[in-house]
Amino acid sequence: xxxxxxxxxxxxxxxxxxxxxxxxxxxxxxxxxxxxxxxxxxxxxxxxxxxxxxxxxxxxxxxxxxxxxxxxxxxxxxxxxxxxxxxxxxxxxxxxxxxxxxxxxxxxxxxxxxxxxxxxxxxxxxxxxxxxxxxxxxxxxxxxxxxxxxxxxxxxxxxxxxxxxxxxxxxxxxxxxxxxxxxxxxxxxxxxxxxxxxxxxxxxxxxxxxxxxxxxxxxxxxxxxxxxxxxxxxxxxxxxxxxxxxxxxxxxxxxxxxxxxxxxxxxxxxxxxxxxxxxxxxxxxxxxxxxxxxxxxxxxxxxxxxxxxxxxx
Numbered sequence: 644x645x646x647x648x649x650x651x652x653x654x655x656x657x658x659x660x661x662x663x664x665x666x667x668x669x670x671x672x673x674x675x676x677x678x679x680x681x682x683x684x685x686x687x688x689x690x691x692x693x694x695x696x697x698x699x700x701x702x703x704x705x706x707x708x709x710x711x712x713x714x715x716x717x718x719x720x721x722x723x724x725x726x727x728x729x730x731x732x733x734x735x736x737x738x739x740x741x742x743x744x745x746x747x748x749x750x751x752x753x754x755x756x757x758x759x760x761x762x763x764x765x766x767x768x769x770x771x772x773x774x775x776x777x778x779x780x781x782x783x784x785x786x787x788x789x790x791x792x793x794x795x796x797x798x799x800x801x802x803x804x805x806x807x808x809x810x811x812x813x814x815x816x817x818x819x820x821x822x823x824x825x826x827x828x829x830x831x832x833x834x835x836x837x838x839x840x841x842x843x844x845x846x847x848x849x850x851x852x853x854x855x856x857x858x859x860x861x862x863x864x865x866x867x868x869x870x871x872x873x874x875x876x877x878x879x880x881x882x883x884x885x886x887x888x889x890x891x892x893x894x895x896x897x898x899x900x901x902x903x904x905x906x907x908x909x910x911x912x913x914x915x916x917x918x919x920x921x922x923x924x925x926x927x928x929x930x931x932x933x934x935x936x937x938x939x940x941x942x943x944x945x946x947x948x949x950x951x952x953x954x955x956x
Contacts, residue, residue, distance in 0.1 A: 689921020822850030
């Protein structure tokens with residue numbers, strides 16, 4: 644059997660304080676039985692060498708006051724950093740930020756990068772219906788840009804659209820839709836052009852973006868304003884500066900659309916463990932018609948170019 648080589652950029656652990664914060668959230672069930680051993684077992688089955696740990700969160704998990712949010716985030720980041728230390732070469736860390744507290748987030752950036760040596764940061768597509776690209780994030784984006792940070796994004800249902808259909812899990816529709824909202828906000832606010840040194844990974848193959856990309860390209864016809872000023876290089880080139888993971892998008896339908904828009908250099912292997920497995924995504928990608936070279940780029944080559952510190956020592 645070949646040695647594990649894949650890098651999973653979308654992998655969720657379960658710090659105890661995180662589960663407690665999500666105790667009333669019916670979507671957390673898959674994480675309750677998580678353990679590091681289960682992560683490594685799934686990684687080995689799917690040929691994954693390194694998994695990037697991250698925690699989805701929202702203002703519905705941050706119950707306040709702000710100092711309590713900062714305590715939670717610090718516990719999560721320390722927990723993930725210990726996993727990285729305890730299992731050398733198997734885990735990386737996308738640190739969390741207490742994003743409702745901008746000053747606290749700036750302090751946590753310093754701690755995560757300078758003390759914990761985090762590999763990047765997790766930001767949700769929105770926080771309190773402020774999508775990435777909103778001026779609210781400017782101080783954080785300026786610091787992340789200065790540090791040329793990698794930002795992994797994870798979707799969350801916005802306040803406006805939570806539980807619209809009580810019988811339908813928000814993740815079925817709203818997560819992909821909110822990823823698209825955040826991509827649009829980053830482009831049409833001018834933030835993507837303003838912070839070119841931030842390297843952004845969008846989850847789930849870019850959500851619904853590939854299907855509605857023509858509306859992005861023709862947004863100026865809908866009164867979007869000075870598109871040339873906000874996206875000076877054009878929509879498609881701007882989309883090709885982002886990265887996209889394959890979590891829950893490792894099938895011919897998503898990959899067929901996404902790869903018509905962005906180059907192979909922008910795709911990264913992701914699993915959404917423990918909600919899905921590595922082996923499922925390996926199998927799914929194998930049906931998409933990719934060459935061996937393309938699969939290697941998705942599996943690890945693109946991630947290693949972005950985060951060379953993950954290469955085996």
